[in-house]
Amino acid sequence: MQLFSSWSEQQARLTRWVLLVGWLGLIVSLLLPGVDPWPFDLDRCGPLLECHSREGNQIFWGLVVPSGLLILVALSHEVWRRICPLAFLSQLFRALRWQRTVPGKGGRRDVVKIEADSWLGQHHVQLQWSLFIAGLSLRLLVVNSSPLGLGLFLALTVAAALAVGWAYGGKAWCQYFCPMAPVQAVVTGPRSLLGSPAHLETTSRITQSMCRTIGEKGKLQSACVACQAPCIDIDSERAYWQTFSGKKGLAWAWASYPGLVLAFFLLIRAAGPGGIDYLRSGLWAYDARAIDRIAQPLVFWGWDTVLPRWFTMPALLVLGGVLSVALFGALERWLRSGLAGLPAERATAVAGHRTRLAATFLAVNIFFWFADPSLGLLGPRGGQLIRSLVLVVSGMWLYRGWSRDKATYTRESTSASLRKQLEKLVPEMGDLLDGRSLAELSPGEVFTLAKVLPSQISQTKRGIYREVLSDLFGSGRLDRAAALVQLEELRQSLDLKEEDHHAAVRELSVSDPRILQLDHRQREIRSLRQEAAAEAIEDLLETTGLGDLSTALADGDHGDRLERIRQEYALDEASWSELLASFGPASSFARERAEEQLQQVRDRLAARQALAQAAAGEPLLRPLLPVIDRELVSLFVTVSPSLQPFAADDPLVQRFQGLLPHVPEGVLTQLRRQDRERWAPAGAGVPAPLDPLPDPADVLDGLWRDPDPDTALWALWVQDQRDPARAAALRREPRVGLPSSAALDRLRSGEGLALGGRLRRLLEVPLMAGLSPAALINMLHWGEERQLQNGEVLFSVGDSPDTVAILLEGRCEVRRPSASDGGLETMARIHSGEPIGEVSFLVDHPRRAAVRAIDGPATVLVFESSEFEQLLQQSSEFNRGLLHTLALRLEDSYGKLGTTNVPR
Numbered sequence: 001m002q003l004f005s006s007w008s009e010q011q012a013r014l015t016r017w018v019l020l021v022g023w024l025g026l027i028v029s030l031l032l033p034g035v036d037p038w039p040f041d042l043d044r045c046g047p048l049l050e051c052h053s054r055e056g057n058q059i060f061w062g063l064v065v066p067s068g069l070l071i072l073v074a075l076s077h078e079v080w081r082r083i084c085p086l087a088f089l090s091q092l093f094r095a096l097r098w099q100r101t102v103p104g105k106g107g108r109r110d111v112v113k114i115e116a117d118s119w120l121g122q123h124h125v126q127l128q129w130s131l132f133i134a135g136l137s138l139r140l141l142v143v144n145s146s147p148l149g150l151g152l153f154l155a156l157t158v159a160a161a162l163a164v165g166w167a168y169g170g171k172a173w174c175q176y177f178c179p180m181a182p183v184q185a186v187v188t189g190p191r192s193l194l195g196s197p198a199h200l201e202t203t204s205r206i207t208q209s210m211c212r213t214i215g216e217k218g219k220l221q222s223a224c225v226a227c228q229a230p231c232i233d234i235d236s237e238r239a240y241w242q243t244f245s246g247k248k249g250l251a252w253a254w255a256s257y258p259g260l261v262l263a264f265f266l267l268i269r270a271a272g273p274g275g276i277d278y279l280r281s282g283l284w285a286y287d288a289r290a291i292d293r294i295a296q297p298l299v300f301w302g303w304d305t306v307l308p309r310w311f312t313m314p315a316l317l318v319l320g321g322v323l324s325v326a327l328f329g330a331l332e333r334w335l336r337s338g339l340a341g342l343p344a345e346r347a348t349a350v351a352g353h354r355t356r357l358a359a360t361f362l363a364v365n366i367f368f369w370f371a372d373p374s375l376g377l378l379g380p381r382g383g384q385l386i387r388s389l390v391l392v393v394s395g396m397w398l399y400r401g402w403s404r405d406k407a408t409y410t411r412e413s414t415s416a417s418l419r420k421q422l423e424k425l426v427p428e429m430g431d432l433l434d435g436r437s438l439a440e441l442s443p444g445e446v447f448t449l450a451k452v453l454p455s456q457i458s459q460t461k462r463g464i465y466r467e468v469l470s471d472l473f474g475s476g477r478l479d480r481a482a483a484l485v486q487l488e489e490l491r492q493s494l495d496l497k498e499e500d501h502h503a504a505v506r507e508l509s510v511s512d513p514r515i516l517q518l519d520h521r522q523r524e525i526r527s528l529r530q531e532a533a534a535e536a537i538e539d540l541l542e543t544t545g546l547g548d549l550s551t552a553l554a555d556g557d558h559g560d561r562l563e564r565i566r567q568e569y570a571l572d573e574a575s576w577s578e579l580l581a582s583f584g585p586a587s588s589f590a591r592e593r594a595e596e597q598l599q600q601v602r603d604r605l606a607a608r609q610a611l612a613q614a615a616a617g618e619p620l621l622r623p624l625l626p627v628i629d630r631e632l633v634s635l636f637v638t639v640s641p642s643l644q645p646f647a648a649d650d651p652l653v654q655r656f657q658g659l660l661p662h663v664p665e666g667v668l669t670q671l672r673r674q675d676r677e678r679w680a681p682a683g684a685g686v687p688a689p690l691d692p693l694p695d696p697a698d699v700l701d702g703l704w705r706d707p708d709p710d711t712a713l714w715a716l717w718v719q720d721q722r723d724p725a726r727a728a729a730l731r732r733e734p735r736v737g738l739p740s741s742a743a744l745d746r747l748r749s750g751e752g753l754a755l756g757g758r759l760r761r762l763l764e765v766p767l768m769a770g771l772s773p774a775a776l777i778n779m780l781h782w783g784e785e786r787q788l789q790n791g792e793v794l795f796s797v798g799d800s801p802d803t804v805a806i807l808l809e810g811r812c813e814v815r816r817p818s819a820s821d822g823g824l825e826t827m828a829r830i831h832s833g834e835p836i837g838e839v840s841f842l843v844d845h846p847r848r849a850a851v852r853a854i855d856g857p858a859t860v861l862v863f864e865s866s867e868f869e870q871l872l873q874q875s876s877e878f879n880r881g882l883l884h885t886l887a888l889r890l891e892d893s894y895g896k897l898g899t900t901n902v903p904r
Helices: 009-031 052-075 077-083 085-090 092-096 119-141 147-167 172-177 180-188 236-242 250-271 276-280 309-337 344-370 379-402 406-423 443-451 455-474 480-486 488-494 498-511 520-544 549-554 556-568 573-581 588-615 624-642 651-662 665-674 696-703 709-722 724-732 742-748 756-763 773-782 838-843 865-874 876-896
Strands: 101-103 109-111 212-214 220-222 297-300 303-308 783-788 793-795 803-817 824-830 850-864
Touching: 009 052, 009 077, 009 085, 009 147, 009 212, 052 077, 052 147, 052 180, 052 344, 052 379, 077 085, 077 180, 085 147, 085 172, 092 147, 109 556, 119 172, 119 180, 119 250, 119 309, 147 172, 172 180, 180 236, 180 250, 180 344, 220 520, 236 406, 250 309, 250 344, 303 309, 309 344, 344 379, 406 443, 406 455, 406 480, 406 488, 443 488, 455 480, 455 488, 455 498, 455 520, 480 488, 480 498, 488 498, 498 624, 520 556, 520 573, 573 588, 588 624, 588 651, 588 696, 624 665, 624 696, 624 709, 696 709, 696 724, 709 724, 709 742, 709 773, 756 773, 756 803, 773 783, 773 850, 773 865, 783 803, 793 803, 803 838, 803 865, 824 850, 850 865, 865 876
Parallel strands: none
Antiparallel strands: 101 109, 212 220, 297 303, 783 850, 793 850, 803 824, 803 850
């Protein structure tokens, strides 16, 4: 439902102009009052609304402010943030192109941005909430009863919005300075009751209250420059969950808001002459008798504070906030105790979420219990109607949000991205949907559909996963470090393994090298800026009639317009080059990107060759070769399509062909499975030189940043033994945004690798020769090591096939019942590295032979059937090794039978 985000921009602009004119008119009326300046004599004014000066105060405090909050509660933040006069004014200098700029790369001028890691980027909520409390105190002490004071106050806010709009790009005023911004976040929560679900499939890329503009041909365009990420204007629920913890000052502001609201109205009531009807009438909004002098003591509900009001009132406001924080802190602990059945981390998150919902619900209803936006002109029934509406809407909002959590949001968001990928396959699905459209499917049904994809498109599942991952990464909806865990359900639906996830990340890192360098906030900012700039470039090409971007770049005037677009959307050089490359497949930008990718291929091939040479004398390096092979597969899958626009005799294509002879046969085999024609053996050209080869230590340093934590663990462990100084440097280098593991964390802390000795022994087993670090570590995690004495039986005839073993050391013999005397006779001998009992496991029948140790003790690694099944699913290298061993056994059996007709 895009009820408010699809509201016409022309109508929104007209509304903004009307409100702005009214805002400025109100300020003028306050600065030029019709009676004596403050402090004026209330007795000189007649009945309500007769005195011009007090009229302005009453309209603003009694009507404008409550009405703004009512819009947030009853409608959506999407409405208010699109019509706010101050937000509109803050964009004046941007529209005039008079914003402050600083020198950028290449001598260009860049509009100043507020960086997420700057002091303001990290502490803006604390600044805004401090300004909010200061504003409440100023209102109580001076502004509330002074038309001139209110006029100056409003004029000051206008000047501040203009100044911030000149000094910083984007809606910096709204996001980083406006004291009401945290209030909007508190009132909105995950999403307003009528707010559009921006994380689900929408009919437009412009969501919620996202900044927008109208192109030269009247086309609606995004004008977002991502001054903050995550942004409430783009996806309020994403902003809610991503700032739930870690956003400094937000938790305190949220919990203190009910106390501040209640304390404010109690102070008004204590200082004023009337009861609650006096408050609801709006008389306190201009009554000078409510607060006579800021230096006089305050009598608070019969208690004479003695202290002057300029100190007492701010202190009591803050005290109200502190008590509110304590109250909701106790509520959160109580809720957490009731969730003892959940994991501790999840219980904490759920209790914190529900506490914030309760705080918002209470604060909103307290406010409208005292305040009446109709100023009492509709009578008691009119005010009660508004309060009832707020109670019902906030109650429904509370009910809807009570059972939501971040996992629910992530699942829905993932399903939206998955739905987009499945839409490409609809023609091949036939009657799978039984007449329904993909848009009608619930998130759960989308995941179910992914599970039952037809066999003829099953090979696309990894590609679907990669595109979903790209969409979630690019939009900032998914944190790279948590992606492996959060997308587990999607992998299960697509029947994919963890290695498929790591491979997808590697492939994405080739097409977008900075995906492993930027966190989710930075990726979201870059994506939003690029999307908005792309719309502006498309509009430029459409209005000028140019079919090619290179023509526009060659023209001076059009080049200047492109430079203004780059500057307006605050794109750095790398992001701008990426964007321009997307407008021409064979452009200079695309060629530059292809050259970079070919260099990556060459570097990885050289790294593999260097590692392979070193592994001849250092067996610990051997498990890293499959890791580089996977990287090469990801590289080639990404690079090959990017070369298609170039001719066969193009130097880029020739360089590519020259690298193919260096590709390991195992890598080419995997590539041929995906596209047999493209990776035919005849495609290789004259080998290109790879010298000089890199230092293996440098290769290990690079593998430290692999997305698989087991690979990083292995690289650090090997580096520990090769070069402790470099290993220490790796420990100091953070794996920003990359997943970790308990074993890796222990190794980084200096505890050493507990499995080190057993891993070394595994490397001596031929079956393990081609296994990656993840496969080797899984072998030890899932298998139980047993010692068999000479003659000790491992399996007996008739045993259940619920275990499989691998012989690590020693020898065993297989004995089957003899047809002649019923005894056991030796049928075969098993040597180190061979599997035991795998046939019974695969065909699922009781064991037809016994196995025992011979010629001394033996060491075996025993797997339960479920663990062995998991090993087969998780490790393609182990699968290939096992099949190779079984094929050799079969060939040997045929040889013993005296036949050369061996099936091939």
